[in-house]
Amino acid sequence: MRLSRRDLLRTSAAAALLRNPFVSAAEHTTTDSAETVAGRLHASLSPDQRSKICVPWDYVHPRFGLLRTRVGNNWNATTPAVKGDFFSKEQQQLVREIFERLIHPDWHARFDRQLEDDTGGFGHGQSVALIGEPGSGTFQFLLTGRHMTLRCDGDSAEHVAFGGPIFYGHDTGGGTEAKDHEGNVFWPQAVAANGVFAMLDGRQRDLAMVAKTPPENAIAFRRSGQEPLGMPVSELSPDQRAELERVLGVLLEPYRTVDRDEVRGCLTAQGGLDRCRLAFYRDDDIGNDGVWDNWRLEGPAFVWHFRGSPHVHVWVNIADSPAVPTNA
Numbered sequence: 001m002r003l004s005r006r007d008l009l010r011t012s013a014a015a016a017l018l019r020n021p022f023v024s025a026a027e028h029t030t031t032d033s034a035e036t037v038a039g040r041l042h043a044s045l046s047p048d049q050r051s052k053i054c055v056p057w058d059y060v061h062p063r064f065g066l067l068r069t070r071v072g073n074n075w076n077a078t079t080p081a082v083k084g085d086f087f088s089k090e091q092q093q094l095v096r097e098i099f100e101r102l103i104h105p106d107w108h109a110r111f112d113r114q115l116e117d118d119t120g121g122f123g124h125g126q127s128v129a130l131i132g133e134p135g136s137g138t139f140q141f142l143l144t145g146r147h148m149t150l151r152c153d154g155d156s157a158e159h160v161a162f163g164g165p166i167f168y169g170h171d172t173g174g175g176t177e178a179k180d181h182e183g184n185v186f187w188p189q190a191v192a193a194n195g196v197f198a199m200l201d202g203r204q205r206d207l208a209m210v211a212k213t214p215p216e217n218a219i220a221f222r223r224s225g226q227e228p229l230g231m232p233v234s235e236l237s238p239d240q241r242a243e244l245e246r247v248l249g250v251l252l253e254p255y256r257t258v259d260r261d262e263v264r265g266c267l268t269a270q271g272g273l274d275r276c277r278l279a280f281y282r283d284d285d286i287g288n289d290g291v292w293d294n295w296r297l298e299g300p301a302f303v304w305h306f307r308g309s310p311h312v313h314v315w316v317n318i319a320d321s322p323a324v325p326t327n328a
Contacts, residue, residue: 032097032101033154034102034141034152035139035152037098038098038130038139038152039139041091041094041141042054042130042133042139045091045130052078052079052080052086053078053080053128053130054129054131055067055131056132057131057138057156061077064327065327067129067131068142068151068164069164069325069327070149071219071315071326071328072149073146073313074145074146075144075145075149076145077127077128077144078128079127080128081124081125082122082127083121083122092123095143098141099111099150102255102256103254104254107254113185114147114168114186118147118169118170119147126143126144126145126148127143127144127145128142128143128144129142138156139153139154139156140153140164147168147169147170147171147313148169150166151163159266159320159324160318160324161259161262162255162262162263165316165317165326165328166316167313168254168314168316169186169312170184170311170312171312172184175310176311177286177311179286181308181312186314189247189251190291190292190308191291192247193247193278193280193292193295193306194295195247196244196247197292197295199240200231204231204236207231208278209280209282210280210282212281212283213281213307216305218305219316219317219326219328220325220326221300221303221319221324221326223322227277228279229277230277230280230296230298231279232277233276233277233278234274241273244273252264266301267299269320269321270299270300270301270320270321275299275300276297276298276299278295278297279296284310292308293308294307300322301318301319301320301321301324302317302318303316303317303318
């Protein structure tokens with residue numbers, strides 16, 4: 001039986017730290033979860049700080065709607081920047097620690113490169129919201145800014161991966177990148193997906209090719225009976241299917257193990273990759289080279305939308321049920 005992230009946290013030392021964040025620095029170890037550190041950040045805030053970045057679990061932002069389900073390509077959930085006078089140096093370090101626990105260590109340098117290119121470095125132009133209360137069963141840490149919506153919730157939202165929809169992106173070309181996307185830390189994901197396309201036969205390519213890319217933020221799950229465009233993954237041969245499994249691994253590579261497992265658990269709950277469709281979009285092909293910049297893997301409650309033109313934007317929305325609403 002697969003344990004949820006909440007179960008895993010409850011059976012670990014990290015859960016104890018989350019329930020009691022006032023432990024000494026010497027007791028904090030590298031086994032702390034992102035949720036544990038988020039609890040420490042919450043406990044460190046002054047009343048004035050809490051009034052500016054802490055909101056109830058079901059808080060509806062006047063502009064963005066239900067905040068714990070919001071995702072965007074360039075937005076700030078709250079006003080204070082991570083880097084600046086609002087947070088103490090120690091609190092800024094806690095925010096960084098949460099980020100580093102959400103992202104696999106092999107990807108820290110690549111995300112830092114993206115942040116340097118897009119915002120001037122980690123914490124610049126980025127904001128934090130703390131939604132709900134640590135230890136209550138409904139708590140979320142939310143980090144937002146240009147080309148980033150990243151969150152963790154310790155499985156407060158039982159039916160969703162990553163704590164809710166996330167976003168990542170990178171711009172290395174002043175808005176428009178060349179066809180090879182040189183230096184873009186996320187472009188290898190598209191290269192991997194195009195590797196699957198290269199394996200398709202003529203009939204499969206006809207099924208997979210779609211004329212026009214949908215709006216990039218159109219990541220809400222479809223109603224019953226509404227099938228997405230693209231080639232059914234069930235049409236793949238065993239070797240093609242194995243290559244798509246490898247691509248899924250490439251997509252999940254930047255994230256911590258517990259989130260990778262949650263994604264696969266959600267995918268299994270809705271019928272696995274065989275219930276998904278793979279689409280490559282003919283429009284916006286930079287350089288007209290047949291290396292498709294825009295592509296999408298979509299299932300009943302699974303959307304991984306990669307928009308590579310004019311630069312990389314990636315929208316991710318995954319749950320174990322298509323009934324989960326989206327706020328994009």
